[in-house]
Amino acid sequence: MSLSDPSQKRIYEVLLRLRTRSGDIVPPSAFLPAAERYNLSNAIDRWVVDHTFAWMKQHFQQLDDVDHLAINLSGASLGSHTLLSHIMQQITLHNLPPSMIKFEITETAAISNLRDATLFIKTLSEFGCQFALDDFGSGLSSFAYLKNLPVCTLKIDGMFVKDILNDPIDEAMVKSINDIGHVMGMKTIAEFVENDAIRQRLQDMGVDFAQGYGIGKPAPIDDILQPQCAGDVCNSTVKA
Structure with a gap:
């Protein structure tokens, strides 16, 4: 949700959920640690990228009021030149505006892979994509x-x-x-905004955007196609 510009188009973050064989929905905290342990993070990132881009292509005519979709990438992906090339190829293949795609990487992952992260971000930024540094403030040398x-x-x-x-x-x-962030020319997003009082305090501080359950809860990605959440940063879920 934009705290400063009511005319801001809608923004969504694509979140991953795992559907079990019995139909239960599993949160990422239950399966991503195992994926990282068995070196599957890169494959999962590629799956999310491919399915999100294909969905955007299929519904592109209905996304006029969407500014961009944000996709999370793991630290393992930042060193993958194969994934880097694949992302650019898929954006071109689906004829998507790169500016409609933002990638989010955690501060911890960026610092742990600083050289790879810098190259990855620089290459895709020059291609036209956006980047956000997630969970900023959690590192010791932010x-x-x-x-x-x-x-x-x-x-x-x-x-x-x-x-x-x-x-x-x-x-x-x-x-x-x-x-x-503002001195450096960046926009800021506050996470975990759970009520109107927190949102108002952030607005008074001059924070640009708010995200959290007080703004919108995760929902199936096709809900983006509905005329709702105008001007908000909402969460949408891609289910595996």
Whole structure:
């Protein structure tokens, strides 16, 4: 949800859920650690990219009021030149505007793979895609590394956001991240916005966007096609 521009087109983050053989929906915290342990993260990222791009191509005429979709990438993908080439090939194949696609990588993954992350981000940014640094503030050297990562958006870690009404230190952290991001020409998104009071405090601080259950809960990706959430950052789910 835009906190500063009511005319902002809709923005969505694509979230992954696993459907079991019995039909139950499994959250990522239950299967992604195992995927990382068995080196399957790259394959999962590629699956999400391919299915999201194919869905965008199929419904492109119905996405006029959508600004962009955000796709999360794992740290393992940042060093994959094969995936990097594949992403650009698929965007071209499906004739999608690169600006409608934003990739999100966590601050921890970026710092752990700084050289690969910088190359990955720079290449796709020059191609026209957007990048966000997710969970910003969770690392120990956040600001020192930020100057070297060519991202356009900072997502403020929700662990600071959720208690800003009661914890002055958390509020100061959110304010400092927002201020630094703006000085560097970036947009900011606050995660874990669970109610109107938190949203209002963030708006008063000058944070650009809010995301969380107080804005919109995860829903099937086809819900994007419905005329709802105008101007919001909503969550949509791609089910495996």
